[in-house]
Amino acid sequence: MTFKGWILPLLLIAPQVLISAVFFFYPAGQAIWQSLFIPDPFGLSMQWVGLGNFEYLLGNKYYLASFWTTAVFSTLVTVTSMVPALFLAVIADRLIKGAGTYRTLLIWPYAVAPAVAGVLWLFMFNTRVGIVSWYLGLLGYDWNHVLDGTQAMGLVVVASSWGRISYNFLFFYAALQSVPKSVIEAAAIDGARFWRRFWTIVLPLLSPTTFFLLVVNIIYAFFETFGVIHTITGGGPQQATTILVYKVYADGFVGQDLGSSAAQSVILLVVVGLLTVLQFKFVEKRVHY
Amino acid sequence: MATVDLIDVRKRFGATEVIKGVNLTVADGEFIVIVGPSGCGKSTLLRMVAGLETVSDGEVRIGDRRVNDLEPMDRDISMVFQNYALYPHMSVRQNIGYGLKIAKMPKDQIAAKVAEAAALLQLTDYLDRRPRDLSGGQRQRVAMGRAIVREPSVFLFDEPLSNLDAKLRVQMRLEIKELQAKLGITALYVTHDQVEAMTMADRMVVMHAGVAEQIGTPLEVYESPATVFVAQFIGSPSMNILEATRTAGGAQLGDMMLPGPGGSGSVQLGIRPEHLSRDEAGPLQMHVNLAEPLGANTLLHGWLAGTQLPFTASVPGVWRMTGGTEELQLSVDPEHLHFFDKTTGRRL
Numbered sequence: 001m002t003f004k005g006w007i008l009p010l011l012l013i014a015p016q017v018l019i020s021a022v023f024f025f026y027p028a029g030q031a032i033w034q035s036l037f038i039p040d041p042f043g044l045s046m047q048w049v050g051l052g053n054f055e056y057l058l059g060n061k062y063y064l065a066s067f068w069t070t071a072v073f074s075t076l077v078t079v080t081s082m083v084p085a086l087f088l089a090v091i092a093d094r095l096i097k098g099a100g101t102y103r104t105l106l107i108w109p110y111a112v113a114p115a116v117a118g119v120l121w122l123f124m125f126n127t128r129v130g131i132v133s134w135y136l137g138l139l140g141y142d143w144n145h146v147l148d149g150t151q152a153m154g155l156v157v158v159a160s161s162w163g164r165i166s167y168n169f170l171f172f173y174a175a176l177q178s179v180p181k182s183v184i185e186a187a188a189i190d191g192a193r194f195w196r197r198f199w200t201i202v203l204p205l206l207s208p209t210t211f212f213l214l215v216v217n218i219i220y221a222f223f224e225t226f227g228v229i230h231t232i233t234g235g236g237p238q239q240a241t242t243i244l245v246y247k248v249y250a251d252g253f254v255g256q257d258l259g260s261s262a263a264q265s266v267i268l269l270v271v272v273g274l275l276t277v278l279q280f281k282f283v284e285k286r287v288h289y
Numbered sequence: 290m291a292t293v294d295l296i297d298v299r300k301r302f303g304a305t306e307v308i309k310g311v312n313l314t315v316a317d318g319e320f321i322v323i324v325g326p327s328g329c330g331k332s333t334l335l336r337m338v339a340g341l342e343t344v345s346d347g348e349v350r351i352g353d354r355r356v357n358d359l360e361p362m363d364r365d366i367s368m369v370f371q372n373y374a375l376y377p378h379m380s381v382r383q384n385i386g387y388g389l390k391i392a393k394m395p396k397d398q399i400a401a402k403v404a405e406a407a408a409l410l411q412l413t414d415y416l417d418r419r420p421r422d423l424s425g426g427q428r429q430r431v432a433m434g435r436a437i438v439r440e441p442s443v444f445l446f447d448e449p450l451s452n453l454d455a456k457l458r459v460q461m462r463l464e465i466k467e468l469q470a471k472l473g474i475t476a477l478y479v480t481h482d483q484v485e486a487m488t489m490a491d492r493m494v495v496m497h498a499g500v501a502e503q504i505g506t507p508l509e510v511y512e513s514p515a516t517v518f519v520a521q522f523i524g525s526p527s528m529n530i531l532e533a534t535r536t537a538g539g540a541q542l543g544d545m546m547l548p549g550p551g552g553s554g555s556v557q558l559g560i561r562p563e564h565l566s567r568d569e570a571g572p573l574q575m576h577v578n579l580a581e582p583l584g585a586n587t588l589l590h591g592w593l594a595g596t597q598l599p600f601t602a603s604v605p606g607v608w609r610m611t612g613g614t615e616e617l618q619l620s621v622d623p624e625h626l627h628f629f630d631k632t633t634g635r636r637l
Binding site for chain 2: 180182183185186187188189190191192193196200201204205207
């Protein structure tokens with residue numbers, strides 16, 4: 001369909017453009033602009049430093065450590081939220097009785113806000129009153145994520161993945177339902193047993209969904225897990241759970257270094273953009289639509 | 290190569306019985322067509338032989354083994370599905386070779402087998418394509434290739450031609466029949482198309498509401514249908530069924546007297562349209578209100594004088610209606626009269 005003239009098409013795209021402009025282009029532009037300055041602590045004046053903020057960050061070992069933390073965190077979150085989701089979806093797909101109830105129960109955690117989920121997990125693993133840490137103590141395992149960086153990382157990964165499993169489950173379940181039954185039956189007659197069918201037929205047919213979820217979950221781990229980290233560890237101990245987006249907040253709003261914070265968000269923007277481009281360029285080639 | 294035996298096979302879904310006790314013995318190498326209207330249970334029956342549906346009661350035997358509790362892969366069968374069920378992410382070569390790969394056949398042997406099947410089915414040029422790049426007929430051939438390459442004891446076909454256009458259907462019908470004869474593999478073939486059934490079957494099973502109403506060669510079924518249902522389902526256009534009273538000299542139809550074998554009582558009388566012929570002195574008087582010219586012959590639709598029941602006759606050559614209804618005298622050879630019980634519908 002083609003439009004005559006310009007006015008109607010412009011009107012039709014205007015709402016989307018307006019939203020993008022107000023909530024993305026303007027702040028992004030501001031971030032790029034501010035990343036070139038160092039403001040004084042009272043916000044009264046700004047000093048031009050050019051790329052000085054970036055130079056400082058790329059030589060800062062805490063910032064580089066945060067890169068590594070983010071890589072570990074987002075990989076773990078993506079894996080821990082996708083693998084169990086796929087497994088649960090495969091089981092749900094085979095259910096005949098009670099599938100509806102099972103499905104509904106599995107979808108519930110998605111309705112829990114990230115910060116609430118964080119508090120929930122924090123209570124369970126609280127080093128003094130948490131029920132899980134108490135039982136772990138009975139088993140002789142000393143749980144203290146306030147001091148132990150690895151435990152802290154484990155906890156924020158689980159807390160971030162938990163609700164996400166529901167989301168991934170929904171997509172995998174829908175994708176499984178749309179795999180033609182006769183194709184599975186043909187494979188069964190061809191001699192493939194359940195797991196063989198799963199690896200050679202079902203999984204390849206799920207690949208468009210898997211790819212989509214991969215992209216979406218990595219972006220989730222990069223940005224939307226802020227609430228969970230903020231409520232559970234606050235980035236600690238010793239920055240063990242300070243992912244890039246958390247560091248943007250911590251340096252900018254806690255440390256009041258707005259120039260550095262702005263530079264960090266610019267870097268984050270570039271990293272996620274590159275990552276998504278890479279995924280589409282390389283991973284998508286292995287996807288069968 | 291194997292025989293297939295169904296012994297009082299039943300299938301229930303909850304309280305409803307959809308297969309109500311089917312008995313069938315298939316000889317080695319025989320081509321059996323299971324035909325019936327949709328919902329008659331024919332596909333369910335086939336899927337029970339395949340192992341895709343459980344058998345509620347009775348026994349399915351392939352060769353000398355009872356296979357009721359065997360998984361599909363352990364039954365030594367292969368199946369062609371209505372929608373072909375090709376693996377969309379695999380090339381034609383991988384599709385055909387999938388079963389062999391799972392059977393852990395050496396790679397060079399798989400390649401040889403796939404090449405052989407592809408040559409037989411004229412697929413050699415398409416081996417590296419994906420199913421989505423093939424036409425319907427080619428997909429059908431790939432499905433056939435996948436079925437034959439494993440050299441099973443039994444072929445199962447579940448309406449394999451119903452997604453093809455009419456011309457291709459006729460061509461593939463011949464190809465499947467020839468291939469089966471060449472390979473000598475026992476085949477069970479499900480269809481709703483009575484022409485497919487008539488042309489392909491060594492013997493056919495006519496199913497209706499979960500019951501095998503008649504099992505026999507196509508001509509047996511055509512010439513002496515066991516029930517009213519079979520009589521009307523097999524043959525095109527379908528048989529005329531009329532209420533009649535048998536007398537010593539034949540059958541009384543309203544005020545018309547049809548000479549034929551004697552008897553008594555009221556019955557259902559069946560006359561195939563193609564067995565009627567124009568005869569000025571014939572005993573049947575028909576009101577024709579519609580003529581369908583087919584070229585070689587013409588189908589005349591209307592009703593018999595004295596009855597309100599629809600009646601069809603097939604007369605040779607071209608018939609031109611001059612307008613309104615026309616009257617026509619017809620006769621029928623007494624040996625082509627079929628009598629069925631008025632209540633059970635079974636052949637008398």
